[in-house]
Structure formats: structure tokens, C-alpha cells
Amino acid sequence: MEYLDFEIEDFLIDDTFQQYCLGSNPESTKFWRNWLNENPEKKVVADKARDMYFLLNGNLTSRSYKIHYDTFSLKLANHNHRQKNWFSLQLSKSKSTIASAAVVMIILFAGLLYCFYLPGKLQNQNLTVLSNKAGEKRTFTLPDGTIVILNNDSELSYQKSFNQKDRIVKLSGEAYFEVVHDKYKVFRVHTKMLEIKDLGTIFNVKAYPNDKYTEASLIEGSIELKVINSPSARVILKPKEKILVDNQSTTSANEHKNSKTNTPEAYKITTTTENPLVKTITEIDWVSSRLTFNDENFDSISKRLERWYGVKIIFENNAIKTYRFVGTFNNQNLIEVLNILKLSNDFNYRKEGNSIIIY
């Protein structure tokens, strides 16, 4: 078959090309990647065929496939782990010493397997750390079945004792949680500025150390919050509410709050925003790989672009930092995004290595 004469329909009808579009077969992916690298003039036609494929298959894209597949392989790894433990429990019921020795061996082996299967680096024996670099997004299932989608440049950690008496995770960065209900073991998220206590809900936490605010948005259920810098305050959020905690606030600033000085409040509560075009909650647009700016200034947008695309953004002209933008992007690359932003406000950019200079 002569691939070079291929038109859109010829690409589309090829089974291996469909697998390449979805990313469901490593061999097909490898073959078509190589082929397109060798025949760059065919890339435009192939890209069009790819878009048309996603129209015809019911909107199943390579991104949604990857998220689903990763969730499955992780769930399977967790399942293996759980089964090994159950097996060792059964054995310990028989009282022979050989069995006990075997139990020890199996537990050790299960532990090793556990470490091996879990992505992310293992800092010490008792702590599991899941971390994403800039530009990465992954879905994890915690040992209790809770689903966590971890955004770019974020880290989530928990002790080995997780899910024994309680469930505590530490977060730096942004994550979306779908917590499995267990009224005896409360699920808690600890961040630098905020502690969240929850009983089976869906919520999003954004706690990047270099952002202005730490945010928690509740999608479903109810959560209770403790603001570290004003320990007396207990806040309960209702669905579609969110809390903003100023990362710059200090304990002393809040003690003055009662004496009615002009110090800023440690936190405020607002409602989540709805993306008017796709009717989704803006705060969790990132979960479906949508990059949404809701009247944000360029300074904060640049931080999000840095994490999303794994680049460094430098402003040569500080006035540009105050430009504001509204928009939603689906699966577009950084250059496309910048070109579109450029249409609405007057600025220029150039690429230097892994940095984007804006002027």
C-alpha cells in the first residue's frame, strides 16, 4: 500500500491509524509517529483525519483514553496488593510456625510489589509520594478507593498507615478528589494554609505555594475546613461554594482582625464560577483537560501556563502582567494559545530555549 498518496479517508479507514489516534496500541503509535516524522508533508492531512476520527467515534480522545487506562492499571495494581494481604491473613489463621514465616515473607513481598507498582518516588518506607512534573496530569486511586486526579507540578503524600484508623493526605499543588464514603475513617487533606475534613464528597483543592491564594471548591456533598492561621474559625462549605485563603496572611494579621484594624482577612468565601459556554464548573475544567481563564490577569495566567506546558515565562514589560483575559482552550499547544491571546491584547513573545519572553 502506498501511504504517500493517502487522503483523509485513506488514513481514517486504516485500523492501525485509528489505534494511533487513540493511543490504544503502542505498536501502531510507534509506527505512525515514525512515519509522520519521515513524511512531515503528510502531517496536515493526517491531523485532519485524526480530528475527524474523534468526531466519528463519539468524542473518545487520546486524552480521555489515557486517563481511563491509567486509572485501570492503577486500580489493578491496588487490587493485586489487596489480594496479597488477604491471602496472608488467611494463612496466619493456621498456627504452624512455617505458615507464620511464610506470612512474613508474603507481606514483605506484597510491600515490595506495592512500592514497585506505585508511581512517584518513595521518600522513606512509611511515606508514599505521588508527584507530577509541570505539564503532567495523572489519575490515582488511593488504597481506600478514593480517586485523585493530580494536576501539573503537584505532590500528594500519605503515610503507610493511611486507611487504618484515619485517612490523611498532604497536598502541595492542585488536585481533584472523589472521596469514598467511610463514616468511621474521616478523609482529611492537609495543605500549608488549610485543613479540609470530609465525609464522602467531590471537591477540588488548589494549593500552590507561589500562588496568591489557596483555594478549595466543593462540587458535591459537604466539607469542613480549618484555616491554619485563624484556628478558631471552622468553616463549612456547601456545594458550589469555594474558600480563598491568602497565602501571605500571617497569624498575627488575624489576631488583629477582631480589633477592627485594616489588616486583610485570612480567608473569604465565594461561589464557584460556571463556564458560560460549556456549562461546566470553571474550577474543575482542568480535570477534562480544558484550560479556562475567567477574567484573570496575565501574571496569574502565566503561572498556570508554566505548570500546564512545563515552560518558564518571563515578562520584559511589567505593564503586560495586568492584561486580563477570558477564554477556554481545548487541547491546544502553547504557541496556539499565545497567538490567540495576542489577538485580543497588544503584546509579543519570543521563544528562547524552554523560556517564553513576553514583551
Add this chain to the structure above:
Amino acid sequence: MGSPDESRKTWNEFLKGDQQALLKLYQLYYVNLMNYGAKMTNNRDFTNDCLMDMLIDLWDRRESLPTVDNIRAYLTTCLRRTITGKYKHIKWQNSKHPDIALENQLFEAPYEDYLTSLQTNVNVTNIILKGLDKLTDRQKHLLRLKFFDNLNYDEIAEICGITKRTAYNIIHDSLKILKVYLIANKINPSSLDITFTLICVFLALEEVINHSRN
């Protein structure tokens, strides 16, 4: 997807206890089962939950499974059972996925109905609808079997009672018509998101101007 031989080989390896084969089954039947589940529930993530539970359950019971002649049909039936079971369970708990309504599977809806219900972008929906309008029912049926149900040409040939070659030709012609329509309307699929975004940006621009006037 994949050839019938490949599916059979993977299934046998899975029965022997090869976990890689289980992951491979997921890859092979992902499109088919996800779309089957989405027709029932209209919710992708819920469908994936069910798909995962079902495969892990099959894995645990792999030594006592009955002999399976048609792997796809078997998996589809298993998925339908898992979805119905899980749906009842959720109803009972009445929390997590309140938006899922189980569709009655008494009759099949046309291809375009499924595509529209799964597409979030209204512009795209309208274009694909107009494009499909140019095709005959038979052409649409075959496109659906190929892309939405993700069947291979052997299966399509068998279902429609035609040869593989004919099935291939009909699908090829339909794609050509659809493509010509999209290009004639100067609608390039990849530019859709950009057009959509541009509208947002212009709206924003207007807002900024109004803002600065005030």
C-alpha cells in the same frame, strides 16, 4: 478492534493468568465497550468504573469462567450486568452520580443521536449532523459499526451479510463524502476549537474596553 486471531490469543493468555493480557483486553475493547456503556448511561466515567470492576471481577474468576465463543458479545453482556448492578447500588446509596439515568435498551437510536449526546461542543454537533445528512442510512450504519462500535471488517461483513471488500468500499466512500462536505463548508475540524476560543477572546476584549471606559 484488532484481528479476531489477536483477540482470541489475548483471551487465552488472560485465562492462563497473564495480567498483561488483561490490560490488552482493555485496550482492544475500550472503544466498543465505552460506547456501549455510554449509550446506556450517557456518562463516560461511570462507564469506566463499571468496565474496570467488570474486568477485575473476570480476572478473579478466570479459572471458573465458561467457554466463550464470542468474546465481544460475552464482554458486552458482562458490562451490561455490571452497569445495571452498580446503578441499583448507587440508587440505593443515592449519592455519587445523581446525573446518571439508565436508558431503556429496548430499541437502538440512530448513530447521529449518539454522536450528538456525547459531543459537548454545539458547533461541532451541528456540522457533523449536516454532514451525516448527506449519507444514506446504510452508509451511516456501516460508519457506526466501524467507528462507534469499533468492529473489525470481518464482523461488519458478517452482520451486514456482505463481503469484507464491499464493507470496506462503502465505508471508504462515506468518509470521502463526509470529508468533501466538511471541506466545502470550509470547516476544518482542527480549527473548530480555535474559532470557538476566538469568540471568547473577542468577548473578553469588548469587556476590557467597556471596563476602561468606565
